[in-house]
Amino acid sequence: MADSFEPVLLRNVGVENSTALKVYESRGGYRAVRQALKQTPGEITEEVKKANLRGRGGAGFPAGVKWGFLPPNRTVTLLCVNGDESEPPTFSNRVLMEKDPHQLIEGVIIAAYATQARIAYIYLRGEFHEQFHILQKAIDEAYVAGYLGKRVFGGDYSLECYIHRGAGAYVCGEETGLIESIEGKRGCPRIKPPFPAVEGVFHRPTVVNNVETISCIPHIIERGAEWFAGVGPQHSTGPKLFCISGPVNKPGCYEAAMDITVRELIEREDMGGGMQPARKVKAVFPGGVSMGVLTADELDMKMDFDDPQHYGLLGLGTAAAVVIDQDTDIRIVLRNVARFFGTESCGQCTQCREGTAWMYKIASRIADGAGRIEDLDILLDTARNMGMMPGLSICGLPDGATYPIETIVKKFRSELEDAIRAQPDGRVESAMSAVN
Amino acid sequence: MAWKAIDRNTPVVGADAEPALSEAVREKIRSFFDRYETKRAVLLPALHVVQDALGHVSWQAMVEVAALLELPPSDVIDTASFYTQYWTHPKGRKVITVCRSLTCEVMGGPAVLAEIKKQLGIGEHETTPDGNYSLMTEECLAGCDHGPCMLINEKMHKCVKPADVAKILADPDNDRIDSERSDLFDAPRMTGDAARKAPPPG
Ligand SMILES: Cc1cc2nc3c(=O)[nH]c(=O)nc-3n(C[C@H](O)[C@H](O)[C@H](O)COP(=O)(O)O)c2cc1C
Numbered sequence A: 001m002a003d004s005f006e007p008v009l010l011r012n013v014g015v016e017n018s019t020a021l022k023v024y025e026s027r028g029g030y031r032a033v034r035q036a037l038k039q040t041p042g043e044i045t046e047e048v049k050k051a052n053l054r055g056r057g058g059a060g061f062p063a064g065v066k067w068g069f070l071p072p073n074r075t076v077t078l079l080c081v082n083g084d085e086s087e088p089p090t091f092s093n094r095v096l097m098e099k100d101p102h103q104l105i106e107g108v109i110i111a112a113y114a115t116q117a118r119i120a121y122i123y124l125r126g127e128f129h130e131q132f133h134i135l136q137k138a139i140d141e142a143y144v145a146g147y148l149g150k151r152v153f154g155g156d157y158s159l160e161c162y163i164h165r166g167a168g169a170y171v172c173g174e175e176t177g178l179i180e181s182i183e184g185k186r187g188c189p190r191i192k193p194p195f196p197a198v199e200g201v202f203h204r205p206t207v208v209n210n211v212e213t214i215s216c217i218p219h220i221i222e223r224g225a226e227w228f229a230g231v232g233p234q235h236s237t238g239p240k241l242f243c244i245s246g247p248v249n250k251p252g253c254y255e256a257a258m259d260i261t262v263r264e265l266i267e268r269e270d271m272g273g274g275m276q277p278a279r280k281v282k283a284v285f286p287g288g289v290s291m292g293v294l295t296a297d298e299l300d301m302k303m304d305f306d307d308p309q310h311y312g313l314l315g316l317g318t319a320a321a322v323v324i325d326q327d328t329d330i331r332i333v334l335r336n337v338a339r340f341f342g343t344e345s346c347g348q349c350t351q352c353r354e355g356t357a358w359m360y361k362i363a364s365r366i367a368d369g370a371g372r373i374e375d376l377d378i379l380l381d382t383a384r385n386m387g388m389m390p391g392l393s394i395c396g397l398p399d400g401a402t403y404p405i406e407t408i409v410k411k412f413r414s415e416l417e418d419a420i421r422a423q424p425d426g427r428v429e430s431a432m433s434a435v436n
Numbered sequence B: 001m002a003w004k005a006i007d008r009n010t011p012v013v014g015a016d017a018e019p020a021l022s023e024a025v026r027e028k029i030r031s032f033f034d035r036y037e038t039k040r041a042v043l044l045p046a047l048h049v050v051q052d053a054l055g056h057v058s059w060q061a062m063v064e065v066a067a068l069l070e071l072p073p074s075d076v077i078d079t080a081s082f083y084t085q086y087w088t089h090p091k092g093r094k095v096i097t098v099c100r101s102l103t104c105e106v107m108g109g110p111a112v113l114a115e116i117k118k119q120l121g122i123g124e125h126e127t128t129p130d131g132n133y134s135l136m137t138e139e140c141l142a143g144c145d146h147g148p149c150m151l152i153n154e155k156m157h158k159c160v161k162p163a164d165v166a167k168i169l170a171d172p173d174n175d176r177i178d179s180e181r182s183d184l185f186d187a188p189r190m191t192g193d194a195a196r197k198a199p200p201p202g
């Protein structure tokens, strides 16, 4: 039952000094890795496959299967941990890194051993300052304890773990953008194939996994694949972090099985705690902005990997919900989202660069009180003609731009039309600029 | 139609310019060489080291980083200009970065930004005449549960209200963070080469 869910990933949050190695160990930490190092890498990969751990970074690709794509006769493998976390409004990786860095490091050691990597890069977005210091401190501690570096835990396996800091670019969260960024270049995604498992950082076979995905690994080893596969619905297994922000009583990061609904996330006492007084839900972006929007009538959507598609959304995404309240003008939301993608496109692909930029211009025009009814159809038309879905782009960023724009325009069309008709007094103040 | 003539004959950085990077900074950059297979991959850490030391990444610094990493300067400038957090021009002693993404905007971020602009008398991407503050905005800072939020240098300020702005700006410690700093280099490490050649596991 969801109500009796006992946190696994967040079990150390709130514990005093939870970032210290000895506290982590006193609570059962670094047991799983000792166990894992007695198994073969192949056995661990099998276990992760059986658990059906699907990637937490947005795409939901099974981690064990991804590891299985590594060419068998490779010499050097690299592991990259994706801690770029730039999707608004997502902050679950931040919580994992600042409250329980050793859980991540333990996961890194196991994942690196299973994929036979000798170097692990943790890619951290540039804006994570405190998190950087906390994580680096924890890594230093792990080195001193002999858990990283030469002969991990006194065995034959050696592993180096480095933090690689980004410097402000959403697209570096895309796995090949991340790889380019580690190589010291612009974070421009690569054309695939070849996939990173075959040719990644420095042309080496590379695995890229999200921070939360990696943090699940110690628990799979310790409690077993059956346990993990038994939590939550059949195709969405394991404990999962959900973020909730906006005008709710208790915004934050909560852990649950993937059978909860958006409504539960907002209203449950042990989660969002309901809307603030005198606030009412108008819309919710349940999976990060790039997955699209739900109306107040669609809150029974399940936060798993399959249900969002039934509501016209791209997917579960980062499972980070932001609630928009009744008094917010939907044009502000439209402009904000369009601006984000317009400024974050890396510019390699014409459709993405021009499409996101034009959508932002049109959304601004609408918010500035100079919109036209036909602008709404131009937005839809633009949205349909970019992205990986029609095969027009290198990476998935424009698909993430398309879904929110399309769902806002389709689901809130009458409000947008009313606002446009009510001009010229319809100017929406409070613009944030897009200068970088 | 008036064309603005650009002088392309005088290099931006003269050969006789003062060196920008101290030996300590160079040494710190070199300490990253072991971590990567190519020198080019040291570029992002190198630019961070430079910006930490100088407050921004000047043209002269980029030219010197290029030499250190055996790259053409254009590659360094190209990469640095892609990222919003490398500043090619001097900034104030404290840089305020206000989040402008969705949660913060609907939770009242624009009013906070407006109040900061009013109090400091500057706009985005400007610096106060006394050199104390620069102001910029950035996409989601991953602090949405505490929106509206902003960074002052490394310090995150959460749930900021316009009424709090004056107090925050007046606090001399408004950019101090409590986390212990790692000096990054105190842990014993294999060199990159040894790491790559270590015996395969399993
Ligand atoms: C534009 C774009 C941005 C992305 N940003 C992130 C991110 O910040 N963090 C992340 O883990 N994955 C991000 N992803 C997904 C990654 O490409 C990749 O699927 C993921 O890191 C794989 O890890 P996982 O299988 O463990 O989820 C992004 C994808 C796209 C297209």
Ligand code: SF4
Residues within 6 Å of the ligand: A171, A188, A189, A344, A345, A346, A347, A348, A349, A350, A352, A353, A393, A394, A395, A396, A397, A398
């Ligand atoms: S789709 Fe957009 S973000 Fe992705 S590579 Fe092309 S231009 Fe860059």
Ligand code: FES
Residues within 6 Å of the ligand: A088, A089, A090, B099, B100, B101, B102, B103, B104, B105, B139, B140, B141, B142, B143, B144, B147, B148, B149
């Ligand atoms: S939206 Fe402001 S921190 Fe995420």
